[in-house]
């Protein structure tokens with residue numbers, strides 16, 4: 001009988017934030033890929049395009065004209081999935097045909113006036129402005145709504161329909177599925193183990209170093225032990241922090257710096273503007289602002305789809321949709337690859 | 352205050368098979384799409400390609416030569432995510448770093464000797480042979496393994512790396528996440544309501560007709576009330592059936608017929624070979640074969656990604672990955688579109 005080697009022997013790993021398992025089959029990387037090849041992202045995006053509704057001075061779908069903004073810029077999503085005033089579907093439902101009201105708002109936030117820039121190429125002080133706006137949004141929308149989801153879809157491969165650097169914010173009067181899972185798992189963990197899940201986790205990862213990608217005084221980025229996407233990462237503060245507005249000025253500067261370093265490594269991995277969906281999970285807001293939410297720890301997830309190169313992605317299909325998520329390299333291998341990469345952006349070297 | 356209209360007013364719907372919610376925001380279909388456009392699938396696939404390892408007579412990666420098969424053909428996956436003999440990672444784990452053994456087998460099954468044919472274009476007697484093989488597989492692999500996942504990834508968009516019509520079978524010594532969810536939900540429902548979830552559901556849908564796509568004496572296909580993917584469907588027997596091998600010869604013929612009708616409608620929707628992932632969920636096997644699994648009802652899920660046309664898909668990204676799945680048309684609208692389509696395949700009309 002062989003010794004167990006995670007790089008050679010498939011096994012399941014437990015995700016304590018989602019109470020589910022991921023199948024790790026690292027030997028699958030040996031298989032040749034003959035399937036779909038992705039278009040690499042466009043590389044000659046004009047800095048300013050008057051027809052792009054996200055640019056300064058452009059006219060949007062609703063006829064409004066954007067200001068000549070020179071930093072971040074926020075506006076209401078012109079095609080919102082959540083609106084503040086939808087009528088209630090009622091409550092007298094059969095158990096197999098249950099519906100409930102969903103109310104909320106959807107906003108878009110541009111990171112920068114230029115269309116041809118991305119977060120890793122922005123200055124730390126510019127990224128800091130994005131972070132401050134995120135924190136303001138949680139205060140503003142969190143006063144009314146239970147959950148304020150800040151997320152960025154980057155790259156056409158991730159369904160992003162506009163190359164201008166931006167994120168979205170969808171606030172809702174309900175806890176979305178993923179938030180409800182994170183809420184339950186963190187609450188149960190604190191009760192059972194006496195320490196917030198992600199505080200204990202960050203401490204242990206910082207000590208082990210095996211899955212750490214970048215770190216600084218205030219923050220830690222790891223490929224989590226239970227990562228599903230090939231180069232998925234988890235961004236964690238070292239201090240116990242419930243929500244973005246609770247971050248100190250120093251922690252915000254530290255966050256700007258570590259985001260730039262992480263995203264530069266991502267871009268350097270395959271020398272391409274790395275596609276991903278990312279988002280923040282902080283303690284629920286609205287009526288929860290008055291409750292003890294000490295089981296929560298603020299964190300951000302990065303879910304990037306690329307697997308082997310700028311044009312070969314991981315597909316979460318078939319077995320993954322119907323049975324179980326599965327990954328083709330170990331989280332430790334992914335962390336090592338990212339860790340070894342330089343922190344100077346490949347585009348800066350080439351010019 | 353307006354009256355609630357599901358086509359105009361976003362709301363949440365409950366999925367009783369997964370104990371989670373989906374956000375239905377049908378008014379989002381009005382938004383213009385400027386994002387990624389998919390390559391339509393290749394339309395001139397050679398009937399026989401000696402270099403395609405799935406064709407009759409071809410040499411596969413491990414050096415084996417395929418027989419000159421004239422119906423279905425099964426072989427072991429040359430790059431299996433599950434192998435029968437992986438060593439155990441041990442059991443003395445910290446709660447945040449838990450792993451467990453995963454053992455299993457992965458097989459590939461070709462549906463037909465031709466590469467340029469798909470299920471909807473096959474004869475019912477040919478589809479019947481596929482169904483019989485599926486049932487045999489559940490018997491054969493189910494004797495040893497807890498879960499036998501039969502699934503088909505169709506189309507390059509769904510990560511399918513070979514155009515030859517085929518499905519996969521991954522059998523495992525563990526209940527995958529999705530199987531464990533379906534197990535728990537169906538078990539709880541029977542206990543609470545005294546009738547298997549999907550039997551009650553099929554009866555109610557057959558009566559309402561609102562979400563029915565196709566039906567015959569033995570089978571029913573609906574866009575489920577809680578569908579997540581735009582044109583997702585659920586295929587259900589009318590009789591209480593635990594697993595594929597339990598189907599009578601008549602039910603198998605009825606299944607071949609209804610699969611052909613459903614998949615023809617799918618292809619006719621955007622006049623393209625419709626991509627999807629599909630798979631069978633029957634009662635768990637292995638040691639469960641001896642248990643009372645009466646809460647289970649056999650069913651198949653079809654998860655197709657296309658939304659607006661042959662080249663515009665739904666992206667499950669950002670908000671969907673980090674917060675909550677969201678759909679852009681109501682299940683009732685999707686069912687009506689599919690129902691209205693003809694049952695003669697568009698490729699047959701054109702020639």
Ligand SMILES: O=P(O)(O)O[C@H]1O[C@H](CO)[C@@H](O)[C@H](O)[C@H]1O
Pocket residue numbers: 035314315316317318319320326504509510511512
């Ligand atoms: O085994 P294949 O067809 O090469 O691979 C495809 O199906 C698998 C099972 O759904 C997935 O894990 C892969 O990501 C996908 O590309």
Ligand SMILES: O=P(O)(O)O[C@H]1O[C@H](CO)[C@@H](O)[C@H](O)[C@H]1O
Pocket residue numbers: 153158159160161386665666667668669670671677
């Ligand atoms: O709002 P966008 O950027 O047009 O749309 C994108 O993000 C949304 C939120 O993740 C998804 O629902 C859409 O499928 C995706 O294309």
